[in-house]
Amino acid sequence: MEKLKYIIEDSTIAELLGAQNFTNEESAMLELVKNAFDARATELDIIFKNDELIIKDNGNGMNVEDIRQHWMHIGKSDKDYEIIDKNNKKRILAGSKGIGRFALSRLGGNVELYSQKDNQKDKSVLWVTDWNESTLKENGLLDFYGSKIIIKKLRDKWNKPNIDKLAGYLSRTYNDSLMQIKIYFENETIIIQRYFIEPKIGSNCTSKINLNYTSKDKKLVCTINSDEFKADANKYCEGINLSNYINTVDIFSELEHNKDIVLSKDELKDALEVLGDFSTEFYFSLSVSATKDVEKFLYKHSTLSGRYENGIILYRNSFSISSYNGTKDWLELGKRSRLSPAAATHPTGAWRVRENQLAGRVDIDKKTNYMLADLANRQGLNENIYYKIFIKIVDIGISIFERYRQNIIRKIDKKNDIDVATNKKVIDKVIKNPNIIKALSRDEVNEFISEVKEYKKENSDFKKEIFSTEKRYKYDIRILNVLATSGLKATSIAHEMHNDRNSIAKNCDDIVEAMKEYEIWDVVNEREKTRYAYSNIPELLDKNRRVNSKMTSFMNTMLTEVEKSQFFAEEHNILKLLEDIKTVWERDYTWLEIKLDLLSSILYVLPSDVLKVTFDNLILNSIQQNDDRNHLCIFIQATLSNGLLEFLYKDDGKGLNKKYIDDPMKIVEVHETSRKQGHGLGMWIVNNTIVMSGGEIKKIEGLGGFTIQFTMGGKI
Structure with missing residues (x-):
């Protein structure tokens, strides 16, 4: 059987792996810098002269055999992971794929490569190509060891801005001191310095x-x-x-x-x-x-x-x-x-x-x-x-x-925080009686001018504060609008199904009664007919009853929670509000137990939605983190201190996910969640509601259950 090998034209390889392979001239130049580095060079000169680009290094150099076996063998590399260079220092080699040499094609149409090994045994070599044909010949000894590449018919125009751009690029991309790089252009010599070298806090960064x-x-x-x-x-x-x-x-x-x-x-x-x-x-x-x-x-x-x-x-x-x-x-x-x-x-x-x-x-x-x-x-x-x-x-x-x-x-x-209660005595007098301004003493005039300047400053500060507040709440509104839209869709469906909720709740019972009337209820309850879950009619009806009950609760909840009366501040009995929340959750989740510890005499002026949003999200978070349990106990304590409501919320569940134990406040960040299907907004809403009310979260703990302490009030 005949073995075949691909034959590819030199010009095609040069075009694909060179001219089209490098996005810009700087990245092509970087490949040649890497080649010199891998050749153990300690010095690399990049010279722009007479419409030619010369790249000269003092690396290992190549002989005829190297050119034939390695330079001309595409995709083959003799490079290992690391080498010891001429100065007995370790280098991690940059190359590996054996195609970097085609960066030459990106830079110019004709190339001459002179190379001399660092010994007296091998002659120097000259490799020449126009990317259609390549030739190789041996020469006598050169006046240097290493390689010198002369690139002609340059594909790019090299002027001072482009040279500065190249120098900046190499400064960022070359991150070592084992090889010195110099660029020669016209009468200027640029020594490439590493960009991030000895960074100083207070000078380069804060x-x-x-x-x-x-x-x-x-x-x-x-x-x-x-x-x-x-x-x-x-x-x-x-x-x-x-x-x-x-x-x-x-x-x-x-x-x-x-x-x-x-x-x-x-x-x-x-x-x-x-x-x-x-x-x-x-x-x-x-x-x-x-x-x-x-x-x-x-x-x-x-x-x-x-x-x-x-x-x-x-x-x-x-x-x-x-x-x-x-x-x-x-x-x-x-x-x-x-x-x-x-x-x-x-x-x-x-x-x-x-x-x-x-x-x-x-x-x-x-x-x-x-x-x-x-x-x-x-x-x-x-x-x-x-x-x-x-x-x-x-x-x-x-x-x-x-x-x-x-x-x-x-x-x-x-x-x-801007103090709006500043007392301005002279201005107050002038406002009450403008004519008094003529009788002001020199000291009072100076005080008046000072107070006017202070007013201007306060006015400017207020404008900035208003702008900052508007900007801040635009961010909140974007998030809340998404949730509100979802809620409105759910509410619309709940309204649509409202008239059907009685039949939804009763359907299963009506089906059972009908089957009894037609005398088939006892038949479907026979042991043989209830062996398999998919054909166990009583069990299927019971499951449907439980689902229907949840749907009815969902509709009732959705229609209740959008009543606009909840959004107006008025005096509430805090125990009564928490008892209402407790009743709804314990009704919908029979495995949930909520214990309340607070005086019935605590009254506070606030919109009821503030408390409801906070505790609904806390309770929902506890349920979602512990949905594999058959019982969950939640404890809520409330006190009134210094005009603020102080709350302690605890559950006896599994606590915080491991990734939050060392930094529990992280859970209140927007979109932060430990569940793959979670949206990460629940605890953010809790924190946002608490802060907007004038309170703050004091502490969060997650070992031995979940605990959060917070205050509310002050801005309601």
Whole structure:
């Protein structure tokens, strides 16, 4: 049998793997830089001269045999994982696929390659190609060891802006000091410096966030070092270290119920281990802080002298992956912030860092993270399940920083509440009697001017506060509108079925009576006829009766809960409101027991929906987390103290999911859930309702059942 091999024209290979394979000239240049690095070069010169591009290195060089066996063998690579270079230092090799040489085709139409091995045994070689035909010949000794590539008929115009762009690109993409890179253009020499070198907090950023993932124990450690706030901020942030923070997260618990990770528990555990260890270092800063914001939030820096402007770069050992070089938002920070646009001051919404506020690096390894595999063109990564998990882990780490910083901002912002009760004596006199202004003394005139300026400042502050409030509640309304729309649809159906609810409730009983009348009830109850569930008519009717009962309860509940009287504030007996809630839930869930502990004398002015929304969501959350139990006990305690209602809510269920134990307040964030089918809005609504009423959540615990303590009132 004859064995066949594909025959491909040189020009076709050059076009497919070169001209069409690289998105831009910078990424093609990076491949040649990697080749020099893998050849153990310690110096690389990139020279633009007389419409030619010369790339010269002092690496190993090649002989005739190397050209024939390796350079001309497409898809074959003799590169291992690591080497020891000329300076006896370890290098992790960048190449592996044997196609990087076609970057030359992307840069020019003709190429001359001169190469000399670092010994006296082999002659130098000259390889020449126009991508239709390639020739090779041996020469005498060159005046250097290594390789020199001359590229002619350049496909791109290289001017000063393009050279600066290339220098910036290599500064970001080359992440080592083992090989010095120089660019020569006209009379200028540019030495490439690593972009992220010796970052300084207070100069390059205001906070540094380090993430370290270990695959063996599936843990992510987040370490935050910050110099963002003045020392005065400590007065408002009791219990928070404004300079240092460490949090360790169990990644398996975090991702176990994630909707986007379609893996079983065992598959997820395996994937988290196979993914391998990796680390990140992010640098957070605001681009510019206005003077008013510096005062308002006690920022230590209004501007930074060396602020990092570029985004997140993904490094694999000594080089970044081309399309993850910091110019594209590959972590989708912009998308995250658009989905949750709340400001850091928002009392319940989750603040998300903006893409122009975060720079930094993510470090992976060629061997350790081998499942983060290159695409064929080496311009990106295969976005497989390992890549998705990798992105999720980084996202979790960023979220830890976001919660930490937002907690600080919220506490500092409490000092900025506007005092509307300022006493302005002179202005009050003038308002009562405008003619008195002529008789004011010099001191009173100065006081009058001072009070007018204060009024103007207050007016400006009020306008800003109104704008901020409107912006904040637009975010809340977007979420609540979705829920309201779903509720209105359900209410519409409930109205439509309202007239049928009596027959729904009685249908099963009527069927039984009819069967008895036709004397077939005893027949369908015979043992032989009830052996199988699908033909057991009495059991099927009983199941239908229970379902119909729930449907009737649902309709009654939907039609009751939209009565507009609930939304007006009036004095209520708190015990009576809680007893009404208890009655409805215990009626609909026979395995639920609710115990109340409060005085019957507690009266409070509030709309009844505030209490109902809060406790309905808390009770529903307890039920959904414990739906596999045959009995659940809920305890609610209420007291009145300093004009506020104080509540303690507890259940004897399984408590919080493991991923919330160390940071229980995380459950009140919007869309935060441990259930795959959950929407993550229940506890957010609880927190939002409490905060809007003027109260706050004091404590959440999740061991030995679920417990939450909170206050309500003050703004109702």
